Amino acid sequence: MTSEWISKKFGELLNGKVRNGIYKSKEFHGKGIKIVNMGELFSNPRLSTSIEMKLLDVDKDEIDRFGIKKGDLIFARRSLTAEGAGKCIWVKEAEDEAVFESSLIRARANDNISDSQYLYYYFNSPAGKTNLGSILRQVAVSGITGSDLMELDIPLPPLEIQRQIANILSAFDDKIELNRQINRTLEQMARALFKSWFIDFDPVHAKQRGEQPAGMDAETAALIPDRFVEIDGKWFPEGWRVSQLGSIVENPRRSINPQSIDGRTPYIGLEHMPRGSIGLNSWGKAKDVDSGKVIFKKGEILFGKLRPYFKKVGIAPFNGISSTDILILKPKINWEEYVLFLVSSDEFINAMAGSSSGTRMPRASWNDLAAYPIILPSAALAVAYSAAVAPIIEKIQLCTFESIELAHIRDTLLPRLLSGELDVSDWENAVEAPEGAPA
Numbered sequence: 001m002t003s004e005w006i007s008k009k010f011g012e013l014l015n016g017k018v019r020n021g022i023y024k025s026k027e028f029h030g031k032g033i034k035i036v037n038m039g040e041l042f043s044n045p046r047l048s049t050s051i052e053m054k055l056l057d058v059d060k061d062e063i064d065r066f067g068i069k070k071g072d073l074i075f076a077r078r079s080l081t082a083e084g085a086g087k088c089i090w091v092k093e094a095e096d097e098a099v100f101e102s103s104l105i106r107a108r109a110n111d112n113i114s115d116s117q118y119l120y121y122y123f124n125s126p127a128g129k130t131n132l133g134s135i136l137r138q139v140a141v142s143g144i145t146g147s148d149l150m151e152l153d154i155p156l157p158p159l160e161i162q163r164q165i166a167n168i169l170s171a172f173d174d175k176i177e178l179n180r181q182i183n184r185t186l187e188q189m190a191r192a193l194f195k196s197w198f199i200d201f202d203p204v205h206a207k208q209r210g211e212q213p214a215g216m217d218a219e220t221a222a223l224i225p226d227r228f229v230e231i232d233g234k235w236f237p238e239g240w241r242v243s244q245l246g247s248i249v250e251n252p253r254r255s256i257n258p259q260s261i262d263g264r265t266p267y268i269g270l271e272h273m274p275r276g277s278i279g280l281n282s283w284g285k286a287k288d289v290d291s292g293k294v295i296f297k298k299g300e301i302l303f304g305k306l307r308p309y310f311k312k313v314g315i316a317p318f319n320g321i322s323s324t325d326i327l328i329l330k331p332k333i334n335w336e337e338y339v340l341f342l343v344s345s346d347e348f349i350n351a352m353a354g355s356s357s358g359t360r361m362p363r364a365s366w367n368d369l370a371a372y373p374i375i376l377p378s379a380a381l382a383v384a385y386s387a388a389v390a391p392i393i394e395k396i397q398l399c400t401f402e403s404i405e406l407a408h409i410r411d412t413l414l415p416r417l418l419s420g421e422l423d424v425s426d427w428e429n430a431v432e433a434p435e436g437a438p439a
Contacts, residue, residue: 005157005420011150013114014107018146020077022066023102024056032057034098036068041076041089041104045124046173048093058099066099068106071116073123075105078143085142086132086149090120105146115159117166122154125418157420164424165417172410179399183279186396190389194341197385198377204228204237223381236375246370249339250330254295256321263287266320268296270304273312273326278344278393279400280314286321293321294328301329301340305364309353313344317397327366334379337386337393348372 011017022035034053044051049068058066068074072091079085100106109116122128135148156162196202203213207226216224225238232242258267265286272282280302286293296302296316304312306325322328331339342348351372356362416422 004161005155007153008156009150010107010119010152010154013110013119013154013156014150015110016108018075018105018107018149019065020146021100021102021104021106022056022058022062024058028057029054031055033063034096036074036098036100036104038076038079038101038103041074041087042084045089046092046120046177047074047089049091049096049098050093053098056099063097063099066106068094068098068100069108070094071109071111073107073109073116073120074100075107075123075144075149077103077105077145078141080141085136086123086129086144088120088123088128088132090117105144105149107149113159114156115162115166117170118162119154121166121169121414122418125414127155127415127418155418155420161424168417168424169410169414172406176403176406179403183277183396183399186392187278190337190392191341191345193385193388194338194345197381198338198342198375199345199347201228201237220381220384223378223384231375237377240375240377243374243376244370245339245342245372245374248332248335248376249370250332251366251370252295252300252328252330254328256293256295258286258289258291258293258321261286261321266318267293267322268302268316268320268326269323270306270310270312270325273302273304273314276311278314278340279396280317281400281404283320292324294324294326296320296322296326296328297330299336301331301343303327303329303343303364303369307362308349308356308364311344311349313340313349315340315393315397317400325363327364327369329369334383334386337389338382340393341389342374343369 032055034049035056036047036049037054040047040051040053068091070091070093072094074089074091076084076087079087107119109119123132131152131154132144132149135144135152137143137145137148157165203216203221203224204226206213207221207224208228212218213221213224225240227238228235229238236242258265263286267284267286267289268280269284269289272284273280297319298316300316302312302314302316302322303326304310305327312326329339329343352364352368353362355368356364413422417424
């Protein structure tokens with residue numbers, strides 16, 4: 001720590017005291033304004049209240065006491081895991097009115113002496129997490145108290161230095177966030193095309209009306225039938241056939257002992273798979289796991305079979321091993337992209353959730369997946385769809401790998417900036433680029 005840095009109690013850096021969130025009985029839920037719950041805290045490190053949230057009926061006094069403003073710090077007051085207790089997020093934007101629930105703690109920085117974003121990065125640094133761990137109380141659940149939180153000693157540079165540090169680190173997070181937005185948009189485009197071609201049959205309807213299918217070149221349009229035929233009381237494009245998913249997908253079962261392979265081999269468990277996104281953005285290593293796993297290969301599809309309603313489906317960006325709670329799907333040649341967007345669709349996920357066995361820990365089975373009824377287009381049309389969306393998938397993976405590299409650089413800079421070891425005027429030369437993602 002440099003000579004300009006001082007140490008202050010966290011409570012001295014705030015406008016007023018920290019506050020626990022609001023609790024109201026069930027009849028007040030489902031209407032009113034948004035409420036930040038634990039789910040939002042764990043999935044949005046830099047929160048914007050414009051995202052979808054549950055609602056709570058509150059009055060003006062409750063909004064005044066429990067409302068959220070831009071720049072607020074929100075902490076997990078309790079958690080089922082020790083790692084979760086004390087987790088800190090930062091309110092980046094507060095476009096929509098919102099309050100926060102009773103398992104959370106709100107702290108509001110005094111802008112005259114502290115920068116809230118600097119404090120957010122501090123509490124997410126190794127030193128900050130260690131500091132939070134010192135006040136962790138473990139009873140039935142892990143937790144922290146607001147009074148203990150306010151007594152923590154915080155290393156504090158001059159306010160301008162705080163802002164410079166926050167700006168440096170937030171530049172990485174801004175780019176990571178932009179990449180996520182790009183990926184969401186790209187995935188929505190590929191899904192919309194899948195739905196249009198293979199669920200709503202929009203191009204068939206267009207040709208039936210004597211029109212050129214919108215956004216489709218003449219060569220692809222020639223693959224589209226211009227009429228429907230009745231099959232078992234339902235109408236489908238002429239020439240398409242009734243089948244099952246298992247006719248175009250295999251489930252290779254390549255068991256492996258992770259201790260028998262290179263310890264650097266990527267490992268993907270359910271905890272690494274994001275909900276509702278095909279882009280896999282984190283993984284572990286084989287050396288950190290011990291029980292039996294399964295091998296997957298680049299381009300194969302990973303389907304989270306435990307609690308399938310979590311929508312954990314993604315495409316493997318490299319070779320590796322996975323948890324046995326993940327089904328490995330190997331589409332037949334020419335059907336890769338078609339299968340990916342079929343098995344990650346809401347219709348398919350809902351069907352698998354409905355057929356899962358088990359109440360507390362429902363699991364989908366390969367037999368359920370294989371038996372799923374589908375209407376198969378021609379292989380030539382599947383190839384045309386692949387040609388349209390394969391570049392989208394490649395771009396998603398490139399954005400994902402870039403974000404991983406940016407996060408690595410940010411996390412390397414974080415402790416050095418927050419200890420004063422690194423002069424903020426020379427941060428560009430502070431770290432070398434990380435090794436590339438696994439091939």
